Amino acid sequence: MSDARLDVRKTYKLLINGAFPRSESGRSYEVTSAKGAFLANAAQGSRKDVRDAVTAARGAQAKWWNATAYNRGQVIYRLAEMAESRRDELAEHVALAEGMNSRTSQKTVSASIDRIVWYAGWTDKIAQVLGGTNPVAGPFFNFSIPLPSGVVGVISVQESSLLGFVDAVLAPICVGNTVVALASEARPTPAVLLGEMTSSSDFPGGVLNVVTGLTGELAPVLAAHEDVDGLDLSGVTFEVGDELAALAAGSIKRVFRPHEKESDSSLRRLRAFVETSTVWHTIGQ
Amino acid sequence: MTRRVASVDQVSTTPLRLVTVEDRNVQIASTIAVPVIETEAQLKALIVSLSGVDAVGAEARAAKLSTRSIKKSTKLAAIEMAISMIDLTTLEGADTPGRVTSLCTKAMRPDPRDLTVPSVAAVCVYPDLVAHARSVLGSSPVAVASVATAFPSGRASLKVKLMDVREAVSAGADEIDMVIDRGAFLSGRLGQVFDEVVAVKEACGHAHLKVILETGELVTYDNVRRASWVAMLGGADFIKTSTGKVTVNATLPNALVMLEAVRDFAETAGRTVGVKVAGGIRTSKDAIRYLVLVNETVGSTWLTPNLFRLGASSLLNDLLMQRLKQQRGAYVRADEFSGD
Numbered sequence: 001m002s003d004a005r006l007d008v009r010k011t012y013k014l015l016i017n018g019a020f021p022r023s024e025s026g027r028s029y030e031v032t033s034a035k036g037a038f039l040a041n042a043a044q045g046s047r048k049d050v051r052d053a054v055t056a057a058r059g060a061q062a063k064w065w066n067a068t069a070y071n072r073g074q075v076i077y078r079l080a081e082m083a084e085s086r087r088d089e090l091a092e093h094v095a096l097a098e099g100m101n102s103r104t105s106q107k108t109v110s111a112s113i114d115r116i117v118w119y120a121g122w123t124d125k126i127a128q129v130l131g132g133t134n135p136v137a138g139p140f141f142n143f144s145i146p147l148p149s150g151v152v153g154v155i156s157v158q159e160s161s162l163l164g165f166v167d168a169v170l171a172p173i174c175v176g177n178t179v180v181a182l183a184s185e186a187r188p189t190p191a192v193l194l195g196e197m198t199s200s201s202d203f204p205g206g207v208l209n210v211v212t213g214l215t216g217e218l219a220p221v222l223a224a225h226e227d228v229d230g231l232d233l234s235g236v237t238f239e240v241g242d243e244l245a246a247l248a249a250g251s252i253k254r255v256f257r258p259h260e261k262e263s264d265s266s267l268r269r270l271r272a273f274v275e276t277s278t279v280w281h282t283i284g285q
Numbered sequence: 286m287t288r289r290v291a292s293v294d295q296v297s298t299t300p301l302r303l304v305t306v307e308d309r310n311v312q313i314a315s316t317i318a319v320p321v322i323e324t325e326a327q328l329k330a331l332i333v334s335l336s337g338v339d340a341v342g343a344e345a346r347a348a349k350l351s352t353r354s355i356k357k358s359t360k361l362a363a364i365e366m367a368i369s370m371i372d373l374t375t376l377e378g379a380d381t382p383g384r385v386t387s388l389c390t391k392a393m394r395p396d397p398r399d400l401t402v403p404s405v406a407a408v409c410v411y412p413d414l415v416a417h418a419r420s421v422l423g424s425s426p427v428a429v430a431s432v433a434t435a436f437p438s439g440r441a442s443l444k445v446k447l448m449d450v451r452e453a454v455s456a457g458a459d460e461i462d463m464v465i466d467r468g469a470f471l472s473g474r475l476g477q478v479f480d481e482v483v484a485v486k487e488a489c490g491h492a493h494l495k496v497i498l499e500t501g502e503l504v505t506y507d508n509v510r511r512a513s514w515v516a517m518l519g520g521a522d523f524i525k526t527s528t529g530k531v532t533v534n535a536t537l538p539n540a541l542v543m544l545e546a547v548r549d550f551a552e553t554a555g556r557t558v559g560v561k562v563a564g565g566i567r568t569s570k571d572a573i574r575y576l577v578l579v580n581e582t583v584g585s586t587w588l589t590p591n592l593f594r595l596g597a598s599s600l601l602n603d604l605l606m607q608r609l610k611q612q613r614g615a616y617v618r619a620d621e622f623s624g625d
Contacts, residue, residue: 051616058619224615250615 012042012188014049014212015195017056018205023213024048031188034099042188045213047221050180053209054225057151057178060206065148065176067204069124076120076174078201083113083194090162090193097161097187112163115264119170126175126270139284146274148176149254150229153222155215155244157234157258161187165194168234169208171269177230180209182219184235188212216240223247230254230273311548311583314555322518325476332475332514338506338542347537350581351574357611360573364608366588367572368395371405371604372430372561372596376437376529382417385410389421391623396605405601406590407460411436412453419457430460430495434485437499437528439464443481450488460493461485462561464528465512467502475515482519495523495561495594498543501533506542513546517558525561529596534564537578544582551583560587563596569607572600 012031013020022028025046031039064072083090087109095105130146152172157164161184169179183191195210211218215235223231223244231248233241233255245255256272322328355363373392375384389408396402407428410418415431422429431453435441441449450461463485469477486494496516500509516524524543526535540562547558562575572595579587587593602622609617 054616221616226613226615226621227618247615251618 010040012040012192012212014043014045014053015192015198015208015210016049016053016206017059017209018199018203020196020199021049024052027213029213031097031186033096037096039096040189042192042212045182045211045218047218049211049213050218050221050225053180053211054151054153054222054227056206056209057180058227060204061148061150061176061178063204064173064178064207069127072174072176073120073123075202076116076123076170079194079197079203080113080116080120082197082201083109083116086193086197087113090190093189093193094162097189098159108163112166115163115166116170119166119174122270123174126274129267130271130274130276134278136280139282141281141283142278143281144276144278146175147277148172149273149275150177151227152177152179152230152232152273153225153228153253154179154181154232155219155222155235156181156184156191156232158184158186158215160184162190162194164234165191167269168232172230172232172273173207175270175274177273178207178209180211180222180228182215182222182235183210183212185213185215219244220247223253224250226251228253230256232256232269232272234258311551311586313551313557313586314553317555319554319556320518322479325479328475328479328515328518331518332511335507335510335514338510340506340538343506343538343541347541347578350577351537353574353577355573355577361608361611363573363576364569364604364611365403367569367576367595368405368601368604368608369403370590370593370595371601372407372409372563372594373405373601374409374529374563374596374598376409376411376432380411380414382414385414385418386421387623389418389427391601392427393422393425395601396608396622402605402608406594409462409596412449412456412458415453415456415458428459429457430462431456431458432462432464432497432528433458434463434481436462436464436497437530439466440468443484446481447484447488450485454488454490454492458492460495460523461489462495462497462525464497464499465516467499470503470508470512470515475511478512479515479519482516482521486520493522494520495525495559496521497525497528497563499528499531500526500536500539500543501531501564506538509539509542510546513543514550517546517550517554517556521558523559523561523594525563525594525596527562527564529564535562535566537574540575540578541582544579544587547587548583557586557592559592559594561594561596563594566595566597567599567603569600569604572597572604 013022023043023045027044028041029044031042033039091105091109094108127145131144134142136142154168156168169181172179191210198208224247231253248255375388392405392408404427407430408418409430412431418429433449433453434446465478498512503509513524543560551557579593605622606617
């Protein structure tokens, strides 16, 4: 018997509403490794893919937020479990995409998985940190709680294809938002892999949607889409960010722009896409 | 007006005729010559003479036409045309006068911020709410349509059905949507179906009559074609696909078969009958597909609210959203417009 067998090549697809479609446009683009070798043909998403992803995210948001914080934490933790069992595959892609040696890439994957666990822990703790009781001059019990903004558009950071992506998408998801993420244009495969893992970790369809493609083409659509409530501009330059923020202002979105050296333990991302709701409750006899 | 009994071979029903650009508009016979039906045997002979529908061809044709791309200014025009053809419908057990008031307000001015949006063609309500709808609509061009004849099942005696119609008309309905007796049709009692249409048409008086075939219950395309003819021979001003109350609603192939029946009827009998598609049409894309189908089957003559209607409720919001999207260049929120 011959050992020869056909290559089973992988098609890198989008993640929209829990399904893995090709781009509606039928386009794809070539992704190369950091050294310029052919890596994959990724789906080149179109504005209609972005539209469909936003519709999916909007549809999933109420269900995701209505799940208990404990349950959301369990779901995100399960993503860490899934990533752990496929860590070698992730490391291989990170190494190729970012031009790392295998030790560094393994380290990056470990850091990413640990970060997922970190966000899993935050789901039922964020309300204590961002919310609380307020002293008021009157017979009222007054308290504030953080509510999710709704649908968040994420333009994922271009260089850090896995760790940056984890931060950008899980921070808004952990506080109850749903996300439409544009993966790194030149290094989309780790994000696609992570998207695949969400479908085996009890993420309801539509909570995380991943669109790969040309950032310059898709970002303005996402920024201008009126049914998106927040926009993370991590993956664009300051100048482009200004233009996108202006588009986002058309529908009064919350906009997040990372600091030049964003600290790993910064709560800015968790804070970025919440709305504070304050309730007055009568007390006394 | 000369009326005559059509002999069997006078009825032309070319299946799936290709329409070229030149003769896209149907040649409507110059004299009205609706065959006079005096006996059930005559009716059956005529109906049996209709050729069968090429089911695969009809589905392929409808699928092919639905891939046609309508963009930019054409899309904007199509959206506005679709809005003007809507029968804005609420047929729920939970309907209240308040709900009908908001429906009517929306019908008259679909987008309160933009007066260039046309009003819809009609509101469609249950008979007991006709008077209320009429009083809200006042002198606006929006018509009041009412379902009648024991909608949606049509299972009542003829006497009850006619009472239902007369009450709706006297309450101010401009249009009556009747349902045919599918039980009678499917068991071959075509004469009974025909007689009911004739009787309801008479009870309608000045009101327009739309006959609902409920294609989802007719099983085959041949039945859809036959039921279309029975309704048109009986005096229907419109034939309508569905009640919206069964699992299978309006589909493109069913609409195609009905449009062809309407075309053949116009060419042989000289009377133009409208088509209303209803049930399950929720997106602008769906609506535009029907407009393309109408244009390609019976021509632009039918692209008017007098001859083509879309029965829907949530469709209007999607049309308004798509219209705003065309104007603003960005996708808009679903809650931009009031819910139904």
